[in-house]
Amino acid sequence: MRNRKVIYLLLAAAFVVILNETILSVALPHLMNDLAVSASTAQWLSTAFMLTMAIVIPITGFLIQRINTRPMFTAAMTLFSVGTLTAFLAPGFVMLLVGRIIQATGTAIMMPLLMTTVLLLVPAARRGKVMGNISIVIAVAPAIGPTISGIILSVGSWRWMFGLVLPIAVAMLLYGMRRVENVSEPKRVPIDGLSVVLSAFAFGGLVYGLSQAGEGAAGNSVAPMVISLVVSAITMTAFITRQIKLQRSDRALLDLRTFRIRTFTIAILMMTTSMMALFGTIIVLPIYLQNVIRLDAFYTGLLMLPGGLLMGLAAPFVGRLYDKVGPRVLLVPGTIIVSSVLWLLTMVTESTSPFAILAAHILLSLGLALLFTPLFTSGLGSLTPDLYSHGSAIVGTVQQVAAAAGTALFITLMASRTAALTAAGSAPAAAAAGGVRMAFLVGAAISLLSVVAAFFVRKPETEPATHGG
Numbered sequence: 001m002r003n004r005k006v007i008y009l010l011l012a013a014a015f016v017v018i019l020n021e022t023i024l025s026v027a028l029p030h031l032m033n034d035l036a037v038s039a040s041t042a043q044w045l046s047t048a049f050m051l052t053m054a055i056v057i058p059i060t061g062f063l064i065q066r067i068n069t070r071p072m073f074t075a076a077m078t079l080f081s082v083g084t085l086t087a088f089l090a091p092g093f094v095m096l097l098v099g100r101i102i103q104a105t106g107t108a109i110m111m112p113l114l115m116t117t118v119l120l121l122v123p124a125a126r127r128g129k130v131m132g133n134i135s136i137v138i139a140v141a142p143a144i145g146p147t148i149s150g151i152i153l154s155v156g157s158w159r160w161m162f163g164l165v166l167p168i169a170v171a172m173l174l175y176g177m178r179r180v181e182n183v184s185e186p187k188r189v190p191i192d193g194l195s196v197v198l199s200a201f202a203f204g205g206l207v208y209g210l211s212q213a214g215e216g217a218a219g220n221s222v223a224p225m226v227i228s229l230v231v232s233a234i235t236m237t238a239f240i241t242r243q244i245k246l247q248r249s250d251r252a253l254l255d256l257r258t259f260r261i262r263t264f265t266i267a268i269l270m271m272t273t274s275m276m277a278l279f280g281t282i283i284v285l286p287i288y289l290q291n292v293i294r295l296d297a298f299y300t301g302l303l304m305l306p307g308g309l310l311m312g313l314a315a316p317f318v319g320r321l322y323d324k325v326g327p328r329v330l331l332v333p334g335t336i337i338v339s340s341v342l343w344l345l346t347m348v349t350e351s352t353s354p355f356a357i358l359a360a361h362i363l364l365s366l367g368l369a370l371l372f373t374p375l376f377t378s379g380l381g382s383l384t385p386d387l388y389s390h391g392s393a394i395v396g397t398v399q400q401v402a403a404a405a406g407t408a409l410f411i412t413l414m415a416s417r418t419a420a421l422t423a424a425g426s427a428p429a430a431a432a433a434g435g436v437r438m439a440f441l442v443g444a445a446i447s448l449l450s451v452v453a454a455f456f457v458r459k460p461e462t463e464p465a466t467h468g469g
Helices: 002-019 028-035 044-066 069-089 093-121 124-155 165-179 193-211 213-217 223-249 256-260 262-291 297-303 305-325 328-347 354-381 385-423 428-456
Strands: none
Touching (some): 002 093, 002 165, 028 044, 028 093, 044 193, 069 165, 093 124, 093 385, 124 262, 124 297, 193 223, 193 385, 223 256, 256 385, 262 297, 262 385, 262 428, 297 305, 328 354, 354 385
8 A cells, every 4th residue: 555655646746747748839839929939949948848858867767776765756846846836937938948947857857766666666467557557647648738738728828837737746745745655775876977977968969959850951050950969979879888888887877788688678669669659749730730720729739638538548458458468469459550540641631631630649549558558567577676777767768869859850851841842832731731741651651660579579477686797
C-alpha cells in the first residue's frame, strides 16, 4: 500500500508536468498577437522547453543515485510550481520564456524519478500494468495538450493555461512533501564536471539544431542549424568516449553499458521512431486543420481529444496484456497500425473531411497505445538494477530528442514542399495540403523500421543482479 501511494502520486505529478510540454501548440497565434512577437520568436516557448529537458535529463541519472526520493520529488515540483507561477504572471515574452525554462527543469527531473521508482518497487511480473499507467503520462499527456489549450483559449486568456495548473501543482508539492517516502538507497557517486558540460552541448545542441530546421525551410539562414548540429556531433563523440572510459570505474554520468543489452537497444530505437510520429503528428495536424480545413482552435483541440482519451483508456489494458502475453503480440499489430495510418495521411487534400482526420487520429492513437507500454516495460525491465537510473535517464533524453526530431522533420518537409508548390502556382490551401502530405510520406517511410524491429523485442524473463563488467 505504501509503495502504491508513492507510485500513484508520482504518476499524477508527472502527468501534470508533462502536459505542459505541448499545451502551447495551438496557443502560439494568440501569444503572437498578445505579446507582439513573430512566429519564430513565439516558437521558442516550445523550443526552450525541449532544450532545457534535453540538457537536464541526462544529469538525473546521477542525481537519482545520490539523492533520496522525497527531496528529488520536492525539488522537481517546487521548480515546476515556481515556473508555472512565473509564466502566469509574466508581463511580457521574456518572463514567460523564463517561466517555461524553470517549468522544464522540474519536468526533466520528474520522469526519470518516476521510472526508476517503479523499477525499484514493482516486481517484474506486475510491471506491465504499472508501465501502462506511465505510458498514459508519456504519451497521453502530450497528446491532449492541444485539446486542453483549445478549450481554455475558447473561453479565456492564454494565462489560464498556467493559472489552472498552478494550484494543482502546489497541492501536489505540499502533499508530496509529507507523504512521499524514501524508497531508494542513495550512494555517494562522484560527478564528472566535464561530462556535464559535454552533455549540455551534445544533447542541447542536437535539440536546438533540429528545432532550427524549420527556420531554414522557411527561407531563413541555415547557419545556426548547421553550427549547432556540428557542435553537437563533436561534443557527442567526446561525451560518449568519456562515458565509456568512466563507466569502467562506475563513475559515468550516463552509463552506456545499457546498450549492450539487445532488448533495451531495440526498444530505444522503436521508441525514437514512435515519438517522432507522435510529436510530428501533434504539430502538423493542428496546422493542417486550422490553415487548410479552416477549423478554429477550439474545434481543432476537440477533434484531437478522442485519440488522446483512447490512449489513456487503452494503456492499463495493454499493460495487463503485456504481463500475460509479452511484448511481440502487442508491438507487431501496433507498428502496423501506426504505419498504415501515416500512409493514409499522405493522401489528405484541402477537401478531406474532418471526420476522416478524426478517424485517422483515433487509429493512430490506438496503434501508439499498443507500442509505448511494451517498449518501456521490456526495455527498462531488461536492465540490471544498478543501471535503472541510467536507463530511465536515457529513455527521457531519447523522448526529448525524438520529439524535437519529429517536430523538425515534419515542419521542415511541410514548409519546403508548401513553398515549392506555391512558387509553382498552386492555391494556398492546395499548397499547404501538399506540404502536409510530404511530411506524412517521410514519416510513414520511417515507421516501416519499427514494423521490422517489433519482431525482435523479447520479454525479460529474470532480473540479473549485475551488469557484468
